Amino acid sequence: MRAATLGLSHSPLIGKNDPATEVLAAVDAAVDAARGWVKKFDPELVVLFAPDHYNGFFYKEMPPFCLATGATAVGDFGSASGPLSVDNEAAVELARGVLDRGIDLTVSARMVVDHGFVQPLEVIFGGIDRIPVVPVFVNGVATPLCPISRIRALGAAIGEVAATMDRRVLFVGSGGLSHDPPVPVLEGAPPRVADALIEGHPPTAEQRAKGEERVVAAGRAYAAGDSSMIPINPAWDNEFLDHLEKNELAALDSWTVEWMGAQGGGSGHEVRTWIAAFAALAATGDYEVNSRFYHAIPEWIAGFAVATASPR
Ligand SMILES: O=C(O)/C=C/c1cccc(O)c1O
Numbered sequence: 315m316r317a318a319t320l321g322l323s324h325s326p327l328i329g330k331n332d333p334a335t336e337v338l339a340a341v342d343a344a345v346d347a348a349r350g351w352v353k354k355f356d357p358e359l360v361v362l363f364a365p366d367h368y369n370g371f372f373y374k375e376m377p378p379f380c381l382a383t384g385a386t387a388v389g390d391f392g393s394a395s396g397p398l399s400v401d402n403e404a405a406v407e408l409a410r411g412v413l414d415r416g417i418d419l420t421v422s423a424r425m426v427v428d429h430g431f432v433q434p435l436e437v438i439f440g441g442i443d444r445i446p447v448v449p450v451f452v453n454g455v456a457t458p459l460c461p462i463s464r465i466r467a468l469g470a471a472i473g474e475v476a477a478t479m480d481r482r483v484l485f486v487g488s489g490g491l492s493h494d495p496p497v498p499v500l501e502g503a504p505p506r507v508a509d510a511l512i513e514g515h516p517p518t519a520e521q522r523a524k525g526e527e528r529v530v531a532a533g534r535a536y537a538a539g540d541s542s543m544i545p546i547n548p549a550w551d552n553e554f555l556d557h558l559e560k561n562e563l564a565a566l567d568s569w570t571v572e573w574m575g576a577q578g579g580g581s582g583h584e585v586r587t588w589i590a591a592f593a594a595l596a597a598t599g600d601y602e603v604n605s606r607f608y609h610a611i612p613e614w615i616a617g618f619a620v621a622t623a624s625p626r
């Protein structure tokens with residue numbers, strides 16, 4: 315088995331509320347380089363760690379993480395909809411191996427996923443049905459959240475099982491670093507919102523469009539400095555990337571949920587997807603970071619990063 319890891323931020327505002335041309339060009343160059351790097355690695359299987367934004371997972375049952383043996387995309391924010399090319403056999407093998415290693419994994423045979431999963435598949439592979447994939451949901455918004463040590467343990471267990479497979483496996487973490495978009499919060503929510511967060515009533519096309527317009531407007535206000543959202547925190551983001559680069563994943567165990575929320579905003583917990591992806595690679599041996607790009611992009615409501623890593 316050969317392994318590699320890609321960390322890639324997502325934002326539903328890409329193409330809808332873009333930053334200045336030179337920032338966009340720098341992001342494009344970093345993403346192009348990552349795409350080329352992936353092509354060269356030529357993965358036979360992608361294990362994709364991504365969050366959900368109340369499109370597939372609701373408080374009726376909210377696991378800290380969940381592996382999909384089958385998955386369909388809802389098509390939010392103009393992203394692709396329909397079935398993902400899930401490698402069912404690999405998914406079952408990974409799930410068994412992770413459970414055997416003492417991680418209380420939940421499994422979904424019909425996971426509903428959103429732009430958090432779809433965007434990296436579209437950006438890197440050109441679609442949601444182009445590469446065998448095992449989607450792994452990592453809760454990054456719905457508190458209470460588990461300790462980081464459990465995310466590391468999940469990633470490590472997946473890496474150990476993947477190492478027994480005779481395939482080139484790419485681990486992908488999909489998430490913004492610090493960011494605080496207007497994702498609803500259950501605590502203190504009015505009854506109608508609380509009910510939607512718990513039950514997950516599928517929105518009408520009109521309701522979805524309205525919600526998405528609200529996020530685009532929030533991006534505009536954020537970029538204009540006219541927002542109460544927690545600002546992007548480049549110092550925290552770079553500290554996080556430094557830990558990944560130095561293979562200091564265990565140091566992240568001391569990062570509490572409360573502290574991370576204060577430093578990185580309500581959706582800063584999406585860095586959990588990166589931690590899982592890097593822990594998976596670390597479980598296969600020592601690694602080195604080959605490339606690292608970071609830019610604070612308020613237009614996209616994202617501390618936006620791209621990083622690639624491979625065995626040393
Ligand atoms: O409202 C949503 O569903 C998500 C919004 C969002 C905005 C910016 C960065 C992200 O990672 C998001 O998920």
Ligand SMILES: [Fe+2]
Nearest residue numbers: 430490581584
């Ligand atoms: Fe997100």
